[in-house]
Amino acid sequence: xxxxxxxxxxxxxxxxxxxxxxxxxxxxxxxxxxxxxxxxxxxxxxxxxxxxxxxxxxxxxxxxxxxxxxxxxxxxxxxxxxxxxxxxxxxxxxxxxxxxxxxxxxxxxxxxxxxxxxxxxxxxxxxxxxxxxxxxxxxxxxxxxxxxxxxxxxxxxxxxxxxxxxxxxxxxxxxxxxxxxxxxxxxxxxxxxxxxxxxxxxxxxxxxxxxxxxxxxxxxxxxxxxxxxxxxxxxxxxxxxxxxxxxxxxxxxxxxxxxxxxxxxxxxxxxxxxxxxxxxxxxxxxxxxxxxxxxxxxxxxxxxxxxxxxxxxxxxxxxxxxxxxxxxxxxxxxxxxxxxxxxxxxxxxxxxxxxxxxxxxxxxxxxxxxxxxxxxxxxxxxxxxxxxxxxxxxxxxxxxxxxxxxx
Amino acid sequence: xxxxxxxxxxxxxxxxxxxxxxxxxxxxxxxxxxxxxxxxxxxxxxxxxxxxxxxxxxxxxxxxxxxxxxxxxxxxxxxxxxxxxxxxxxxxxxxxxxxxxxxxxxxxxxxxxxxxxxxxxxxxxxxxxxxxxxxxxxxxxxxxxxxxxxxxxxxxxxxxxxxxxxxxxxxxxxxxxxxxxxxxxxxxxxxxxxxxxxxxxxxxxxxxxxxxxxxxxxxxxxxxxxxxxxxxxxxxxxxxxxxxxxxxxxxxxxxxxxxxxxxxxxxxxxxxxxxxxxxxxxxxxxxxxxxxxxxxxxxxxxxxxxxxxxxxxxxxxxxxxxxxxxxxxxxxxxxxxxxxxxxxxxxxxxxxxxxxxxxxxxxxxxxxxxxxxxxxxxxxxxxxxxxxxxxxxxxxxxxxxxxxxxxxxxxxxxxxxxxxxxxxxxxxxxxxxxxxxxxxxxxxxxxxxxxxxxxxxxxxxxxxxxxxxxxxxxxxxxxxxxxxxxxxxxxxxxxxxxxxxxxxxxxxxxxxxxxxxxxxxxxxxxxxxxxxxxxxxxxxxxxxxxxxxxxxxxxxxxxxxxxxxxxxxxxxxxxxxxxxxxxxxxxx
Numbered sequence: 001x002x003x004x005x006x007x008x009x010x011x012x013x014x015x016x017x018x019x020x021x022x023x024x025x026x027x028x029x030x031x032x033x034x035x036x037x038x039x040x041x042x043x044x045x046x047x048x049x050x051x052x053x054x055x056x057x058x059x060x061x062x063x064x065x066x067x068x069x070x071x072x073x074x075x076x077x078x079x080x081x082x083x084x085x086x087x088x089x090x091x092x093x094x095x096x097x098x099x100x101x102x103x104x105x106x107x108x109x110x111x112x113x114x115x116x117x118x119x120x121x122x123x124x125x126x127x128x129x130x131x132x133x134x135x136x137x138x139x140x141x142x143x144x145x146x147x148x149x150x151x152x153x154x155x156x157x158x159x160x161x162x163x164x165x166x167x168x169x170x171x172x173x174x175x176x177x178x179x180x181x182x183x184x185x186x187x188x189x190x191x192x193x194x195x196x197x198x199x200x201x202x203x204x205x206x207x208x209x210x211x212x213x214x215x216x217x218x219x220x221x222x223x224x225x226x227x228x229x230x231x232x233x234x235x236x237x238x239x240x241x242x243x244x245x246x247x248x249x250x251x252x253x254x255x256x257x258x259x260x261x262x263x264x265x266x267x268x269x270x271x272x273x274x275x276x277x278x279x280x281x282x283x284x285x286x287x288x289x290x291x292x293x294x295x296x297x298x299x300x301x302x303x304x305x306x307x308x309x310x311x312x313x314x315x316x317x318x319x320x321x322x323x324x325x326x327x328x329x330x331x332x333x334x335x336x337x338x339x340x341x342x343x344x345x346x347x348x349x350x351x352x353x354x355x356x357x358x359x360x361x362x363x364x365x366x367x368x369x370x371x372x373x374x375x376x377x378x379x380x381x382x383x384x385x386x387x388x389x390x391x392x393x394x395x396x397x398x399x400x401x402x403x404x405x406x407x
Numbered sequence: 408x409x410x411x412x413x414x415x416x417x418x419x420x421x422x423x424x425x426x427x428x429x430x431x432x433x434x435x436x437x438x439x440x441x442x443x444x445x446x447x448x449x450x451x452x453x454x455x456x457x458x459x460x461x462x463x464x465x466x467x468x469x470x471x472x473x474x475x476x477x478x479x480x481x482x483x484x485x486x487x488x489x490x491x492x493x494x495x496x497x498x499x500x501x502x503x504x505x506x507x508x509x510x511x512x513x514x515x516x517x518x519x520x521x522x523x524x525x526x527x528x529x530x531x532x533x534x535x536x537x538x539x540x541x542x543x544x545x546x547x548x549x550x551x552x553x554x555x556x557x558x559x560x561x562x563x564x565x566x567x568x569x570x571x572x573x574x575x576x577x578x579x580x581x582x583x584x585x586x587x588x589x590x591x592x593x594x595x596x597x598x599x600x601x602x603x604x605x606x607x608x609x610x611x612x613x614x615x616x617x618x619x620x621x622x623x624x625x626x627x628x629x630x631x632x633x634x635x636x637x638x639x640x641x642x643x644x645x646x647x648x649x650x651x652x653x654x655x656x657x658x659x660x661x662x663x664x665x666x667x668x669x670x671x672x673x674x675x676x677x678x679x680x681x682x683x684x685x686x687x688x689x690x691x692x693x694x695x696x697x698x699x700x701x702x703x704x705x706x707x708x709x710x711x712x713x714x715x716x717x718x719x720x721x722x723x724x725x726x727x728x729x730x731x732x733x734x735x736x737x738x739x740x741x742x743x744x745x746x747x748x749x750x751x752x753x754x755x756x757x758x759x760x761x762x763x764x765x766x767x768x769x770x771x772x773x774x775x776x777x778x779x780x781x782x783x784x785x786x787x788x789x790x791x792x793x794x795x796x797x798x799x800x801x802x803x804x805x806x807x808x809x810x811x812x813x814x815x816x817x818x819x820x821x822x823x824x825x826x827x828x829x830x831x832x833x834x835x836x837x838x839x840x841x842x843x844x845x846x847x848x849x850x851x852x853x854x855x856x857x858x859x860x861x862x863x864x865x866x867x868x869x870x871x872x873x874x875x876x877x878x879x880x881x882x883x884x885x886x887x888x889x890x891x892x893x894x895x896x897x898x899x900x901x902x903x904x905x906x907x908x909x910x911x912x913x914x915x916x917x918x919x920x921x922x923x924x925x926x927x928x929x930x931x932x933x934x935x936x937x938x939x940x941x942x943x944x945x946x947x948x949x950x951x952x953x954x955x956x957x958x959x960x961x962x963x964x965x966x967x968x969x970x971x972x973x974x975x976x977x978x979x980x981x982x983x984x985x986x987x988x989x990x991x992x993x994x995x
Contacts, residue, residue, distance in 0.1 A: 309644045310457065310656060318631050318641045321657060348452055356668035357638040359657060360452030367458065 032125030035118055038268070039111070039184040040260035044068035054078075054132035059105045060212065062198065064141035066105045074131035087123045088116055093161055094151075101151035103139070104158075104198055110186035113164035113179065158199030170278075177275030180268055185260070187276075190216035190252065207281050208333055213403070214251040215338040217329030220281035225332050227276065235273035236266055241355040245319040247328060248349035248359070251338070255350075262352045288387035289378065295390065299379020302372055306364060315384040321359050323349075326384040336391045339377050340399050343368065365403075370396040409700060409708045415441045415677075418699050418713035420684045420728065423508020424967065425719035425953045425974040427662035427670060428566075431636070432978035433715075434673040436986065441711060442676070443701055445683035446474070446505030450663050455653035463810045466652040472512045473497060473651075474504040481723070482859040485876040485912045487740060493862050493870065499914065500921040501651065502721060506680060507662045509721055509921060510967070514650040514775025514807055515626035515659050517569045518964035519560050519972075521786045522553035522589040527960060530787060531797060544797070544880060545750055545850040547959035550931040550940035553589045556972050559979070561592055563971035564624075567660035568632035568640045570597035570776070571624035585621045587782040600629040600643065605768045605840040606779035609804030612898035618781045623805055625776025626660035626967070636669035647808040649775030659775065682709075685866055687716050687732040687950060696950045702866065714989075715949050715981070719974070722955035726856050726926035727871045735937055735946055738855050740874075746937050748856035750925035751873070752961040755800070755846035755881040757889040757908040761901040762818050763838045770840065771809030778805030781895070784888045785963040786847065796883035800846030800963040802892045809836075816841075818903055842896045844888045848924070848961040851878045856926045877911045885909050922966050924958035929973075932995065939993040941980035942973060948991045953977055 036042075045068045047056045055070035055078075073080035079087065079097075086097040094108035095101060102108060111119075139146055164183055166175040181187045190211060193204025208218040208225070220226040227235060234244040239261035242249045249257045261269065289296055304313070310322040317324040325331050330338045341347075344365035351358030368376065374393045381388035416438035419426050426442050433440045449455075449472075465471050474497075482491035503509040523530040526548045531540055540546065563569075573591045574584030599622030602610075610620040627643040634640070643658040657664050670676055681704040688698045688710060698712035718725045729735060729747050736745035780803035782788055791797055808814060816839045817831040859872040889908035896904045930936025933945035942957055944950040953974050955966050962969075984992050 309646070310641065320633065321631060321639045321641045351668060351672075353637075353672060355637055355639065356672055357657065357664070358452055358668065359639075359641075362456040362458040362655075364458065 028121045028124045029128055031118075032121035032123065034263075034265075035122050035184060036125050037260055037263045038180060039122065039186070040256060041071065041122075043255055043259050044105075045071050051132045051134075052129050053126060054134045055136040056134060058140070061103075061105050061141075063145040066103050067136050067138050067140055068106075069136045069138050070132065070134045071126050072129050072132045072134075073127050074133050077133050077135045078131060079126065080131060084120060084123060088119050091119050092116075092163070094155065094159065101148045101155070103141075103151065104154070107186040107189040109159050109200070110183055110189060112159075112161045113183035115163055118184070154197065154199065158197070171274075173271045173274050174278060176268065177271035177273070181272045181275050185272065187219065187272075191219050206276070206279050207283065208329070208335075210335045210337050212252055213337065213341060213406070215330060215333040215335050216252070217333050217338075218281060218283060219276050219329075220279040220283075221277040222281045222283050224285050225283045225329050225334075226279075226281060227329065229327055230273075230277075232270050232273035232277065235276065236269035239264065239269045239272070240266065240352070241320075242350035242352045243320050243323075243355055246324050247330070248321075248323045250342075250347040250349050253350075254348075257350045257352060262354065285387050286389060289382040289390055291383070295375045295378045296382060298372070298375040299377075300383070302368065302376045303379055306368070306376075310361070315380070315386075320355060321357065325380050326386060331380050332386060332388045334389060336377055336381070336389075336395065337399065339380060340373060340391065340396055341403060343373050343376060344396075344400055345403055365400065370400060409710050411710045412712070414698070414712040414714070415439050416713065417441070417715045417717065418711050419443065419717045419719055420699060421445075421508060421718070421720035421724070422506050422662065422678060422680075423503065423719065423721065424510035424662055424971050426508070426717075427510070427666040428971060428974040429717050429719055429951075429953065429978055430676055431666055431670045431673070432975070432982060433717075434670065434676045436982045438675065438715075440676045441713070442678050443682045443684050443699065443711075444506050444508075444678065444680045446503075446681065448678070448680045449506045449511060449653065450667065451653065451655065451657055451661075455655045457655035460653055460655040461646050461648040463648075463812050466648070467650075467810055467813060470497070470501060470651060472503055472505060472653065473501045477865075478504070479864060480870065482862055482870050482872045483915045484872070484874050486853060487874055491859055491872045491874070494915060498916040499919050500923055501918065502723065502921065506667065506678065507653075510662045511653055512651050513626070513659075513661075513967055514965075516776050516778075516805065516965040517564065517567065517571075517624045517626045517660070517968045518801075519589060519624075520553070520962045520964055520969050521587065521788070523787050524962040525549045525551060525553050525556070534787065535792065540797070541880065543851050543878070545852065545960070546797070547750070547928070547930060547935060549959055550929050550936065551973075551976065556969075556976055557589065557592060559972040559975035560968060562975045563968055565596050566634050566636065567626055567665055567971070568597055568628045568634055569595055569624055569626055569660070569968075570599050570629035571595040572599050572622055574621060583621060585780075585782050586619050587785065587788045595624065597629045597632055600625050600627060600774060600777045602779065603645070603769070603772050603777060603806055604766075605770075605806050606777065606804040608899050609842060609895065610779040612900075613779070613781050613895050616895060616898055618783050618895070620779045620781050623776055623778040623780045623803060624968075625774070627654075627774040627776045628658045628660070634665055636666060638665055638668050640664060643774050645772045645774050645777070647771050647773030647810070650807055683866075684720070684728065685731060685868065687718070687728060687734065688712075689732060689734070689947070693733075694947060696947050715951070715985075718950070718952045719954060722923045722926060722958075723856065723871070723873075725952050725954050725956040729927055729937070729952065730858050730871065731868050734944065734950070737857060740852055740855055743852065746928075746935070748926050750850040750928045750959055751854050751856050751875060752848040752850045752924045752958065753875065753913075754920040754922040754961055755798075755848050755877060755885045755909060756920055757800075757844045757846070757885050757892070757906070759842045759889065759892050759896045759907070760816055760905040761840050761842065761896050761899060762816075762835060762903040762905075763840075763901045766838045768806070768837060768840050769809075770806055770814060770837070773806045773808050775807045776805075777807075778803050780805070784891050794883070794887065796880045796887065798847035798849055798881065798884045798963065800844035800885065800888040802842065802844050802888065802895060804840065804842050806840065819905060842892050842899075844885065844892050845920075845963055845965065846881065846885050846888060847963040849878060849880055850925055850960050854878070876913045877909055882909060882911055922955070922961060924955040924961040924966065927952045927956040928959045929957040930959065931993075939991070941984075941992045942977040943980075943985070943992050945991075945995060949989065951977055951981070
């Protein structure tokens with residue numbers, strides 16, 4: 001960006017209704033733009049093809065529907081009238097500008113770790129967006145979940161406020177990765193296992209969780225169900241392009257790649273990779289099912305006929321196109337939700353600037369019955385060195401009905 | 408009432424191979440580009456589902472990817488003294504529609520034409536004397552040479568992930584490649600496809616006869632490949648559903664696999680589907696295109712103004728658009744005046760069926776580009792002195808499919824139906840194969856595209872009229888090359904062969920080839936050609952007409968790579984010359 005453009009941008013700021021940001025320099029805005037992308041704010045606060053950050057996207061939670069509010073500088077319906085302190089308090093403490101408790105669908109449990117300077121840079125960037133008058137009713141939960149004071153108790157049990165503190169025993173790269181992964185990138189919002197109230201469990205850090213009908217698999221350094229077999233470069237490649245030789249992002253992770261990680265600096269992605277690979281977990285490998293088990297025999301035949309053309313006889317797929325099923329966290333997750341849904345419904349991998357092919361897997365639900373899907377999933381989870389709990393016909397049946405009930 | 412839309416920099420008509428190439432090149436140049444496609448949107452992920460795409464009835468017999476005669480057809484006759492009648496069901500050739508066009512339903516054979524093919528008249532004149540070329544043959548030089556096109560062939564092959572073995576690499580012959588091909592600046596981006604049994608047997612037999620067989624260049628990926636646009640192809644699974652079908656495995660090079668995923672990410676590109684361009688809009692001078700008129704699926708007509716109009720609608724529809732727009736003068740075979748529609752040519756193919764006793768070819772393990780070929784009798788690779796014809800054909804064993812409905816070869820004398828027919832198809836399915844020849848087609852005065860005086864299309868435009876029969880030259884050529892193919896076939900050791908060379912008259916009903924060429928040919932002067940060497944219309948400098956329509960005659964190869972190379976070549980001229988100084992790129 002040239003000097004004239006910077007001057008013009010600052011000029012626009014001085015004219016903006018936001019007094020606090022008037023003295024902000026362009027580099028802060030650019031930093032804020034980047035950090036807003038890292039935080040993936042648009043995923044919730046921008047509706048598809050709608051004005052940037054004008055709110056309105058509904059987030060399905062186990063408790064009901066929440067709608068993301070308007071973050072544009074509109075004074076009446078956006079955050080234009082907020083002070084910097086109110087903005088920082090919302091992100092670091094989960095308390096809105098009128099003092100109300102915010103719901104955890106807004107990941108303040110992670111954003112609390114973000115430094116005040118970085119949050120103010122984000123605010124400076126948001127202040128440059130065109131103000132949009134769009135009144136959003138955020139809380140659309142049913143009783144009793146619509147009572148916000150209940151969140152005070154939730155916070156006491158599950159929320160640890162406080163900015164990120166670097167670990168002096170670790171490298172600068174590791175600490176950068178930890179800061180991003182635990183803070184703005186809020187990986188744990190999906191990948192930490194949760195209790196029935198939606199709070200992180202004490203021993204489930206990045207070990208995977210099921211939400212929105214998908215398994216967010218373990219992303220610890222575990223060789224079995226985590227991403228221990230991925231190199232740092234491969235993790236960065238996955239986040240940058242949406243795929244690597246092991247996997248392709250689909251479902252909710254496709255949105256994360258689309259809106260956020262594909263635009264991140266490679267050094268930041270490598271730092272996150274460094275941090276994730278250092279996260280230990282002790283996910284136990286169950287005994288492998290016998291290849292002569294009738295479900296395995298049936299599953300192998302189904303695999304050969306239906307799957308092997310793309311995923312190959314050895315289950316390793318085609319690099320950057322068809323994901324490997326061998327050592328796949330999505331296939332091996334204790335909860336088989338993803339593998340069943342992908343067989344039943346199909347899936348489309350994300351398309352990015354770096355890898356514009358968005359290959360898809362078709363639905364097989366119309367030609368495989370529940371018993372066949374169960375046998376196939378069981379086979380995938382117990383061959384090529386894979387080992388995971390078998391999948392029952394009843395589980396497939398339940399999930400088929402569940403998927404059919406959703407549009 | 409025609410609604411007028413805001414102006415674009417470039418309007419492209421047809422989103423197949425040429426349209427996609429021109430669109431991404433123009434978008435890369437920063438221009439605001441719109442491409443019109445009369446058929447529907449089609450992408451691999453949504454429309455070519457691995458769960459059901461291998462459906463012979465749907466795609467091969469019912470031809471789902473093709474235009475139907477009800478939507479658009481042509482009248483046909485063999486000769487001018489006959490009355491042309493509308494084609495009621497496409498047969499001899501099948502015109503694709505929808506995004507990807509013919510690039511979606513092609514097979515995958517990806518040949519470069521020989522250097523002498525581009526300078527045919529001057530080459531034959533030099534080698535055999537001007538008097539040796541029959542007066543009736545309208546063969547011409549293209550105005551562009553092989554060496555000028557070579558970098559663009561290379562670019563097309565790298566975009567499309569073509570597998571093969573170079574024959575001549577930087578001037579040096581490479582064992583195992585085609586010894587007759589033009590020089591290559593680089594090896595194919597992928598190795599040849601692993602061979603199946605029939606081509607392997609063919610290559611052994613050809614070698615024993617002293618020929619030099621080589622793997623056919625294939626647009627079905629032989630391995631995983633990521634092209635310069637960043638899109639990835641998967642290795643071909645040999646399912647045998649290439650021709651007339653879409654590819655679900657991202658293996659066959661198609662616009663939707665190799666270009667469109669990258670093109671659609673460009674904010675300065677718009678694809679307008681189910682919108683048929685009716686004509687190019689001209690200004691009062693008739694020397695400048697001002698845009699296009701199109702009709703959408705509701706019947707509403709629009710004017711899309713544009714600074715640059717590029718026709719990429721396939722050879723025959725390109726010519727049709729020139730007629731409908733009143734550009735240039737229609738060719739008249741009596742007075743021999745006019746150029747639009749002149750030099751229509753096709754492809755002269757033949758086959759030799761081989762019936763064996765104890766072979767199992769597994770013909771269903773197949774791919775459009777899988778095969779072995781010999782070029783000894785193609786183009787002017789052999790001495791034509793005293794033969795009474797020019798041209799030639801590629802001889803190949805190219806097992807493209809083992810479709811269960813269509814692929815039922817039986818020996819002569821087998822009943823056409825009933826118990827004996829069933830038994831014969833069962834006995835011969837696995838143990839029969841074919842050696843094919845794909846021959847050149849040279850234009851004559853009598854073969855041309857014109858405007859039908861009687862029949863109108865659904866938009867009220869006069870239909871286009873096709874007048875074509877196999878020229879004597881081409882029938883002699885095919886008889887000669889088919890004999891050579893039969894020699895190779897016999898050397899493969901079958902119990903029986905059945906050689907079928909075309910005899911004429913040309914029949915519009917059975918499928919032969921969708922390699923229609925000519926009608927708006929390129930050349931080095933406006934007296935003999937419609938477009939200059941950069942595919943720019945001589946009469947209308949802001950109109951480019953790209954595709955097989957520009958071929959002065961057709962060679963003994965599948966045309967796709969040449970069509971693609973011409974598109975990249977024209978795009979380069981637009982980007983590096985025309986945009987800097989809009990106007991004629993070649994002074995007449």
